[in-house]
Amino acid sequence: MTFVKICGLKERAHIETAVEAGVNFIGFMFAPSKREITVEQAAELTKAIPPHVKKVGVFVNAEREAIEHFAKTVPLDYVQYHGDETPEFITEIGLPSIKAFSIRTKEDIEQAVRYNVDYYLFDAPGTDFRGGSGHTFDWSLLQEAHIPKEKVILAGGLRAENIAEAINLVQPFGVDVSSGVELDGQKNHELIQAFLQAAKGARIS
Numbered sequence: 724m725t726f727v728k729i730c731g732l733k734e735r736a737h738i739e740t741a742v743e744a745g746v747n748f749i750g751f752m753f754a755p756s757k758r759e760i761t762v763e764q765a766a767e768l769t770k771a772i773p774p775h776v777k778k779v780g781v782f783v784n785a786e787r788e789a790i791e792h793f794a795k796t797v798p799l800d801y802v803q804y805h806g807d808e809t810p811e812f813i814t815e816i817g818l819p820s821i822k823a824f825s826i827r828t829k830e831d832i833e834q835a836v837r838y839n840v841d842y843y844l845f846d847a848p849g850t851d852f853r854g855g856s857g858h859t860f861d862w863s864l865l866q867e868a869h870i871p872k873e874k875v876i877l878a879g880g881l882r883a884e885n886i887a888e889a890i891n892l893v894q895p896f897g898v899d900v901s902s903g904v905e906l907d908g909q910k911n912h913e914l915i916q917a918f919l920q921a922a923k924g925a926r927i928s
Contacts, residue, residue, distance in 0.1 A: 725890050726897035727922050728876065729904060729915065730781060731758030737910040738771045744919040747897065749776055753793055754783035754805065757908065758901065765797045779803050779821065787816055794818055803844065810838045821876065826860045832868045843870055844899060847879030859885070865893050872896065883917040887925040898922055 729741050730750030738749060749772055751765040752758040760768075769778055777800040780793050784806035794802055803821040804813055813820050823844040824835055835843045845865060847858040859880030875895040882903035890898065904914040 725895065725922055725925060726876075727919055728779065728897055728899040729918075730779075730878075730899055730901040731756070732768070732910060733758060733760055733764070734910065735768060735771045737912065737915065738768060740912045740915050741919070742771070742773060742776055744916045745923055746776060746919060748779050748801070748899075750779040750781050750803065750899070750901075751797070751799075752781050753785070753789075754781055762793050762796050765793075769797055777801060781805055784808065787812070790816060790818070801841065804840075805844075814839060823878070826864060826879075829864050829867065832864055832870065835868075835870055840874075842874050842876050842896065844876040844878055846899075859889075862889060862892050865895075881918075883914065883921040886918060886922045890922065890925040 726747040728748035728750055729746050731752050732738050732749055741749065751760055772778060778797060779801045780797065780799040781803045782790055782805065790802055793799065801819045801821050803823060805823040813822065820840040821842045821844050822838045822840045823846055824831055825848040826832060826845050827848060832845065847860040872894050873896050876897040876899050877889055877893050877895040878899035881889055881898055881900045886898060900918055904910055904918050906914060
């Protein structure tokens with residue numbers, strides 16, 4: 724069954740809805756974004772997250788000291804690097820990691836092999852901010868990629884209506900959604916439930 728990560732959660736009630744519906748990863752935005760929260764807010768929100776649901780902090784070109792502080796204070800299970808971080812930088816920090824890549828061409832996917840991380844997150848290019856654009860990319864590019872599917876997280880423009888098709892085509896370890904479970908720019912209980920139901924019910928051929 725495909726793992727589901729919901730990113731950009733800011734309200735305890737939305738976290739509780741996601742947990743009840745079967746979410747596997749919850750992402751907190753610590754980078755410039757309309758979904759950005761403070762380390763103090765994240766630490767408070769984690770009280771609604773049971774141990775089996777993993778907590779992910781999303782950073783864009785953050786300093787090492789900030790990443791380590793946030794990871795310890797919240798605390799985080801994974802650090803998601805969504806900027807121009809080098810393989811050496813991520814290795815030096817040494818925390819469980821996810822590296823995000825904005826995909827336009829096959830060459831963008833091939834950059835992933837330079838990184839020794841737990842998961843590779845393939846996303847559509849951002850607009851105002853890194854990620855969270857609500858747009859998809861050409862999923863077929865991942866079919867020929869030499870990346871272990873058990874390390875692939877698919878993101879970018881996913882929603883309840885297209886998630887089954889995406890999972891069937893890419894067969895990733897997990898999927899990541901943010902704007903796809905929002906209404907008028909805010910997380911929505913019904914959309915969270917619908918997305919998780921569709922993702923968990925999707926068949927991998």
